[in-house]
Amino acid sequence: MTLDLLATVDIAVIGAGLAGLSCARHLSNAGAKVAIFDKARGVGGRLATRRGSLACFDHGAQYFTARAPELVLAVADWQADGVVEQWQGRIRAFDGTHFAPVPSERRYVGVPGMSSLAQHLLGKLPFFAEHRLLELAWNGHDWRLKFEDGGRCHARWLVLALPAPQAAALLGMEHPLYAQVASVSMAPCWSVMLRCARPLPCEFDGCFVNAGLLSWVARDSSKPSRPRSEAWVLHASPVWSRQHVRESPEAVTVALLSAFARLANTRIEPPEVNAHRWLYAMADQPLQFGCLGLLDQHLVLAGDWLNGSRVEGAWLSGLRSAEWLLALSAKA
Ligand SMILES: Cc1cc2nc3c(=O)[nH]c(=O)nc-3n(C[C@H](O)[C@H](O)[C@H](O)COP(=O)(O)OP(=O)(O)OC[C@H]3O[C@@H](n4cnc5c(N)ncnc54)[C@H](O)[C@@H]3O)c2cc1C
Known part of the structure; x- marks a missing residue:
């Protein structure tokens, strides 16, 4: 327009x-x-989806929860409209030594990507x-x-x-x-997207990482209505992202991939990998x-x-x- x-x-x-x-x-x-x-x-801001040749990555927001009654009602409408589904991924937390289950709650994702919800909300509104x-x-x-x-x-x-x-x-x-x-200051976040040639032998689809440079990893291909190719998103912690905010995407990719290989306890040689820096990812307070x-x-x-x-x-x-x-x- x-x-x-x-x-x-x-x-x-x-x-x-x-x-x-x-x-x-x-x-x-x-x-x-x-x-x-x-x-x-396009629309969506940090509610973002990047589509690769064989995979699709939510490199910003991973999923969302709905606690406020107004949002619970809206989510029911979005589910009926087919733009939001529940993600049934196996979520764990890692403390540096052990993996533990996290309390179960309803986690919603846009389908076929997080940004679909933004497109849906925009509808036919005038957008420049x-x-x-x-x-x-x-x-x-x-x-x-x-x-x-x-x-x-x-x-x-x-x-x-x-x-x-x-x-x-x-x-x-x-x-x-x-x-x-x-x-209000906001922390950056480095996000790395990787497509793997074959499924990784991880017993989780999403993991809060509470030690080291990672903060979160997710098997995006386990979310509903995604391409089947094994796709992962890795997020660096706010502290590490701040320290490396001016780092090159290549160096960040190497660091996050090697931390992920240690977490997943496997060799990872993805045929497709990309990094994205969010300068303003989340408010500190x-x-x-x-x-x-x-x-x-x-x-x-x-x-x-x-x-x-x-x-x-x-x-x-x-x-x-x-x-x-x-x-x-x-x-x-
Ligand atoms: C890596 C990452 C992981 C996250 N994970 C989760 C999660 O799992 N669950 C969860 O609930 N939340 C998560 N979040 C947070 C969530 O994404 C945000 O809370 C939410 O999307 C913020 O929406 P917003 O509209 O406030 O801001 P934004 O989405 O940032 O929208 C702001 C918009 O303003 C535009 N803009 C900026 N400056 C200008 C200008 N001068 N002129 C015109 N346009 C401008 C930008 O392009 C952008 O589209 C995550 C965020 C990041 C970055």
Whole structure:
């Protein structure tokens, strides 16, 4: 979609991750007019799926849980729509010496990939891909937005659904919400995706690794509706990812593969392997506000960092920001 120069939109949602999409979907369902912008080519943000020639990898969020009653209801709808299924993988925890079972809970995944849920939430809502917001200014009546490609627009209401450091950089140090937003730091995460020629002899499909440089490994091919080729995703711990944030993908791949070979106690020579760095993977100490609004400026911030730093929190933050906006715009 292209943007008319100096177009005016009612509600601009910046960020098409789960928080932005949840907000936009709830607003649109209530009859509001929204336009969604993202710097990426597609939707989903950290709810991401990479499709290889023979395998499919969820290299961001692995699965999600649903505890809040609103999300439990939404998940039932998504299951009925065929975009979410329960993952029955065998999950373990490793403490450096022993593997132990973890408490069972319902773990949901998008099908055929995590990003399918984002596509589903977007539906036919207006979406401007490859629109990186560069500048924003409130003029007392509306927002002036300037994008990287030179596009501009006005928005009566603005939703910033971005990781905290990116939202803080856009708001600028003079903004009244800057200090609160900038106080939330986010850890990076290196993610390595590998397709193996044959199934690995592991007695788990997912493992929380609580020792060494790995934090999590998952057999993505054990998730429902995935290609059958043996596919794994490995995540480095926040501490290791921070220490190696500027490392080359090749060096990171070597380090994570060798740690995984030790964990799985097997030789691993994958024919296909890739690394991805998430610069803002998870908030170190997320806030629990739901969302953060500024009535005077018709502005609301949403994102996982405002609600627990997980998929569930991101979706709920989007919902809370939509509720906040609907309540206020009704009065304005
Ligand atoms: C490696 C990893 C593993 C994870 N595992 C799990 C898990 O197993 N379970 C779980 O529940 N959660 C997990 N999470 C967390 C989960 O992915 C996030 O909580 C959730 O997806 C965050 O959604 P969000 O909408 O708040 O942010 P994001 O998904 O980050 O969305 C923000 C969007 O803003 C866009 N953007 C940024 N700057 C601009 C700009 N200037 N202009 C326009 N667009 C911009 C980005 O492109 C992005 O699409 C994981 C995250 C990572 C990275």
